[in-house]
Amino acid sequence: MKKLCILLILFLATTTTKVQAQEQEIQQLLLNIGKLAQFKQILKDLKKGYEIIYKGYTTIKGISEGNFKLHQVFLDGLWQVSPEVKKYKRVKDIINYQFLLVKEYKLAYNRFRKDDNFTPEEINYLGSVYEQLFKQSLTHLDELTVVVTANKLRMSDEERLGAIDQIFSHMQDKLLFLREFNKSTTLLAIQRAHQRNNNQTLENLYGIAQ
Template identity: 50%
Template sequence: MKHILLLLLLLFGSICRPPKANAQAQEIAQLVLNIEKLSQFKQILEDLKKGYDILYKGYNTIKNISEGNFKLHKGFLDALLKVSPQVRNYHKVAGIIQKEIALVSESKSALSNFRAQGQFTASEIAHIERVYSNLISVSIRNLDELSNVITQDKLRMSDDERLKAIDHIFGQMDEHLVFLRHFNGNNSVLATQRAKEKNDASVMQQIQGIDL
């Protein structure tokens, strides 16, 4: 079972029955195709970021949170606290989570808009969905890698090596988000152009009808 998926389930409750290890990445990737599940996944990511934010305020605060979906796993926190403050409090850790939240939120919003606009064929919508699904799948692997890096017992690394690894993951997440926004921007322009062409054609038909 992938560490980050197990962590999410332990921290905030499952959003579905845990699948086999070789199917987990695919199932998470498919969340982008389902608006309801995407909303749940986005909430999980937001709660995960809250977990890091609260961690900065002190371990005792976290241990006292024991009710509701926001339920942190003591074993993970114990392991996290073993790494140096330089690694634990590195701002790019929270930055990676923020980028993941943005990626999921913007994918969901764009897909909903493109469907509603009616300017894309079914095959084009399917292609857009595959792009989002792939992005989500890759970003989940980034979170898995992040979890390993910031957990002392998972990898034998110096603080400098951990910070460099976090920098690398942050850079990858940034690239994913830049690509997503470029992809969405291009599709938005295309949808606008098609809408204009349809409107122009409709106006021309009306003019020709009057002339006749």
């Protein structure tokens, strides 16, 4: 009887140990399943976050590339010259001013070179003034050509019109200066001729040399 009790006790102890072990395994399995579910959720969240980031990056990349293409189209357009710019009234005025400048300086220079009231040194000075004006007028024409020629400068129509206005102003200043210069030189020649005539009259009438 005593042995039977001992065997029963050992059986119960063994059974209890196995049950406890099984319970621990079940708990560990449940724990692992929970961790696996959490891990899957983490992976799912990471995937979702990546998709959001990728979508955002793709959108930004598309926008930036689109903006660059639009910007490139805009810049390429600045190489072109619109008909409105080419037909701008000031373009014709600039060319006409250059024509008048050359015409008027040549007429004046030829007249002054034949005038005895100027010395050779003074004639050379007049020639240098006219030469500088002529060279500057050619520079303005070159500038105008660049502004109204396609594929020369990247400028908007407004900028091209502003540049043409500035060239017109410079050319107008040159022509006004030339006319004032010719006028002053002509007055000087008249004054000298008048003085020479007076001196000659005094010498003829009274024998007085001035």
